[in-house]
Amino acid sequence: MPYRESLLLTDLYQLAMLQAYADHGLAGTAVFEFFVRKLPPRRGFLMAAGLEQALEFLETAQFGEEDRAALRRMGQFPASFVESLAGFRFAGDVDALPEGTVFFPDEPVLRVVAPLPQAQLVETRLINLVHFETVVASKAARMVLAAPGKELVDFGLRRAHGAEAGLLAARASHIAGFAGTATLEAALRFGMPAYGTMAHSFIQAHDDETSAFEHFARSRPKGVVLLIDTYDTERAAEKVAALAKRLARDGISIRGVRIDSGDLAAHARRVRAILDAHGLDDITIFASGGLDEDALAAHTRDGVPIDGYGIGTSLTTAADAPALDCAYKIQEYDGVPRRKRSEGKATWPGRKQVWRRATPAGRFAGDTLGLTTENHAGEPLLRPVMRAGRRLGPPPSLAEIRAHAAEQLRHLPEALRRLEPMTYPVTVSEALRALAEECDRRVAAADR
């Protein structure tokens, strides 16, 4: 389904509010922040991702002639309002956590400062982009921590939620430490390594398995990964061993075998023994099929001889936590800090910063959430990335983002690196608490 980035990819109410803002002259400066309210079960931290796509969206977002024609046909908005949208551009400022940064609940991931209508209209798509990549990077980071030294590859496109999800999941998992992706377009678009093996159908289209293996290896002589579980995994491993020796004479190498079903650990041990018995210890074992971070951790603990993993569904859908309780909320309007008090959804008002302290060894020791006007111990994490609608300098490369993410994971406290993590200490500053109380008093006074 073709998709052209358009501001119509938003909630209807954003346009309704835009119209009302215009009618009533509400065009003052607004401050919105995107943050996560609480962690999903079993998560000790999150990893920020999606900023690059969010900034690209803000820089290019507009209502094209086609969009305005569609709105006119829809007939829900006055013609003059629809025409006024022709001039819409995002001209605000953005501060954000660099992609790959670890963060915790209530900490702003991204702050937008812009005229109210601009800051409002971009809400839906900003959340849509930053939320999803953060969901996947955070899930992928758990897998990376659970399988140290293993080659992890994104196999998730087929069960990702649509085209964009497949592409963005490849990028987000690579940021978190995945080696690459099976998704060709993601590899080409983001400049990431592409990985591929073969499917069962290739084997099944042949009358015998050895011919299938040989055909595939002869077509891709620089090192293929052969799928060995279509009929009988260990028998197929024996066939691979025999074939590998025969093909070696023609200069054709077999890089590895893939096991996709059954008890992966048990099969891997038997297959490793078969290959080693033939002196083929350079043929690696790759596993796939319903894997998640718990399976990876169990294999790591048990020393299972698997060299790499293809991970699909649990990664790209973040199956145990496919969404975060996140929000993009107004924190200040026209110079006045604002706070919503809805039950269970109260927010911290004002423009905020996060300061992160470290142990002498460099491990994260605790964060302070305070106002940008304050000063606290530690490193301030949000940085300016856009001013007046233009990015400040070229974006970091994917390799740079990946290196930053890897450093973040290295600096995590040990208790956060586990799959059943501890809670990380985030302190709310006195000044921020005082401001929240002041907001509540002001709203109460307006009500009297």
Place this chain on the structure above:
Amino acid sequence: MPYRESLLLTDLYQLAMLQAYADHGLAGTAVFEFFVRKLPPRRGFLMAAGLEQALEFLETAQFGEEDRAALRRMGQFPASFVESLAGFRFAGDVDALPEGTVFFPDEPVLRVVAPLPQAQLVETRLINLVHFETVVASKAARMVLAAPGKELVDFGLRRAHGAEAGLLAARASHIAGFAGTATLEAALRFGMPAYGTMAHSFIQAHDDETSAFEHFARSRPKGVVLLIDTYDTERAAEKVAALAKRLARDGISIRGVRIDSGDLAAHARRVRAILDAHGLDDITIFASGGLDEDALAAHTRDGVPIDGYGIGTSLTTAADAPALDCAYKIQEYDGVPRRKRSEGKATWPGRKQVWRRATPAGRFAGDTLGLTTENHAGEPLLRPVMRAGRRLGPPPSLAEIRAHAAEQLRHLPEALRRLEPMTYPVTVSEALRALAEECDRRVAAADR
């Protein structure tokens, strides 16, 4: 992020296999079927969706000059192979369940009959489209059954997994019985009703709540839905009541109020009482915020006075089951039925049909899974939809698909309409069992 439908949106291995098929002359006719292996927990049935997008993809899929240039730059494929892709078109046949049809494990949702390379290459994107819409339609159907007579609206774009997920989820939930979507572009693209209320930020940008309500209502005088939980839900309901009477004099109507936090049932009861006490029983109550089918069922059971629901995250991510254990598997090649025997993933070979029997009252009574060459009692469910790469006739309208889905839900056995359903009987025909055994014998013989 712009997205142009391209055959590069696939797994790298599809192209590797295509190259090997070309090298070794494997271009015979292949039969692939898409099916679900087993139901997620608590699901008694699934609802097919996504066929329209799948057929559109098959009709238009090709490698453009840009795609081939990207492949050339990538350097993993021989130049002659890349050039041969210029001529790629899908020219196969497709039979499928009409969208909105209820189905069960092992039943083919879609069958492709095409030259092997064509049937193979389209695998990833076909699954990507049909899987996701089916996931959402199936989840939405549970919500529709849990909230009879209520107006359900898709609020899920912001936490959907990217742009396409948001659009397709709007469509799939509408098929299953949702009234419409908050996603403007989905409404325009698919011709569905668009719904919208207002956000907390609109309220917060004003110094007092009543001014915010009045500004919004005056800009959208044909009936707005006002959000009343920003500070104190019941006080806001009183403000709405006073405002409604004042605005009525100017011919401005308030259609409803929305509650988005706290104990929705308790608030709804108190708000209903407040509105009714003011004689405003035509103002409806709309609820949102973390709702799923269990919350809807509880409200239905308790007679909570909520008229409509905005449902976001749990719908668009299908939070409790964001993916199905599904596959697109080769069932026949070059006239020979094929079967994979991988542990826990064995498939039924051959071209299959599903026959559905009904009780005298029209309720579904049981299905038979058999070969297309057989005849069984009941209605055959898969129908021809594409021949030689061209759709047979114009696609059904969204309204027709919706009507078919509603009829399917009406004909579900009572035990399947519950949130904790029974298992529906699907019988595998004798002929199909015999064919599976024959496939196993043939593979075993080839191994000797």
